[in-house]
Amino acid sequence: MVNLVVWLTKSFDYRKTQHNFLRVFQMKKMDCQTRCSLAEVQGIPMPEFFVSYWERVEKFQAFKGDLLIATYPKSGTTWTQEIVDLILNQGDIKKCMRAPTDERMPFLEWTESDPTLSGITRLQKMDPPRVIKTHLPIQLVPHSFWKAGCKVIYMARNPKDTVVSYFHFDRMDLTQPEPGSWSEYLEKFMKGQLAWGSWYDHVKGYWRERENKAILYLFFEDMKEDPAREVRRIAEFLGQQLPESTISGIAQNTTFTAMRKNPMANYSSIPDTIFDRKVSDFMRKGEVGDWRNHFSPEQNAVFEDQYKKMMANVPIPFRFEI
Template sequence: MNETKVDWEVRRYEVGEVEGIPLTKIICDKWDKIWAFQAKPDDLLISTYAKAGTTWIQEIVDMIQHDGDLEKCKRASTYERHPFIEWVFHENSPTGLDLAEAMPSPRTLKTHLPVQLVPPSFWEQNCKIIYVARNAKDNVVSYYHFHRMNQIMPEPGTWEEFFEKYVTGKVLWGSWYDHVKGWWDAKDNHRILYLFFEDIKENPRREIQKVLQFLGKHLEKEVLDKIIHHTQFEVMRRNPMANYTFLPPEILDHSISPFMRKGTVGDWKNYFTVAQNERFDEEYKQKMAGTSLTFRMEL
């Protein structure tokens, strides 16, 4: 990927909309192709709201699929191992769709799309889907730092400005509330394993066992121990195939904030003002009323 960087004019993406959901203009321009994507029955889709532990669950799944073989899991970057179906980097580079279509089955794919924008073939083919949700307070902090370091994401503005955009759902991939609730409701009618970032953090063994069961895999205890070790935040942070340092600093500037920043629960307390916290709690109460979905904001 680095070889093409000389041709790239790196600038922050403009934002458009698909059915009211903010997406980059470059994604909107290719939307018809994305919507028409043909899933296969043995595809596995990993779905999350952005910055909710996506790379973490991708690494867990990859290690499970390769029986804990580290070399196989370092065969390529996360982006190439699990194509990001709606992502369009640049006119001159392969899109997530291109990578997905060129990949032999069985494929593991990734999306941040809200449930209503997932290409219909995934439902028609009854694909298995793993969804990871993260509490909104930590999610907004992580998303803010990601916008700062990612030189092609829309300009985040100040923390206060970004907080406002997030609360009102004016960020890429739309409202966190709609996203987590939409997928929560969908799990009753589809083959969806719904996991929580906080649960994986608290008890990785228990949560990875759920993934194993969902994928119909059985691994020996030693292999499971190895997977738990190698998918710890500090270990993954040093893994160049997972930490996104394979992208040039013109795109992801790790000197501003690392792609894998903290991976903790409760970091929001270092950012939220008392007023922001009250505002958020009020909003949260209204928007989460009537759902059985609950989150832990700290461990």
């Protein structure tokens, strides 16, 4: 398999991709003079500019063969997308460099006043089968996905690392609501007041339906522990028979280091007026256990108490370190 970093160095036209990103993100609401607010869809807080056009999402037509990649925010979404794209392209890096992640695998609920910039518009221009990203809790996934029998890959991450990553993302992403202090943000997370709602409800919703629907439930920590094993599981779920050399190559080319250097996956072409990289990078650490650098002993004790109560009836095997 071609080494990703070497191939990028020789072949990547950065200026063309930067131009495309700048064009895509010239949005009326994205001047970042003010951060967005949240509104609700069926009791779930969402960015207000998504909610304004919710009917388009609700009525989205999925087709047989479409694949949905679902996650709570900051749980390994882009990582999963890139692995899936490489699997579907037999590990061919060049094919996966055809466009940025969000163009190859559009964000379902990303909706704007300019319809040409929405995920749905992009999806409607693509021939099935399509790979589609969402952060929607399972009850908000358009019914057409279930009616068509679409497969779903759900990536879950332990809540402590999730909230830490989400906090730094919201500090950096100037289109998101003002995060406030770490203590304030953690409190909002525990109350389910961040965009896309309660982490607890999100992970439990997909877990409960994993045997009733075609859902492959993955864990971020498992992927970090043994990438090749999890890549193999995904490939088998997708009906792809790949040689071990290809499996190994996909795992190698989707490490955190490789992804961070991949301009088609690292969102590096989003302008600094949207992503304040002086605050944080889009791909910051990608570690298991970074929560220890943020939670005070008191915060951890309170969080542990809530976690035990909220997860008592749903034994999802999350790990907080590996």
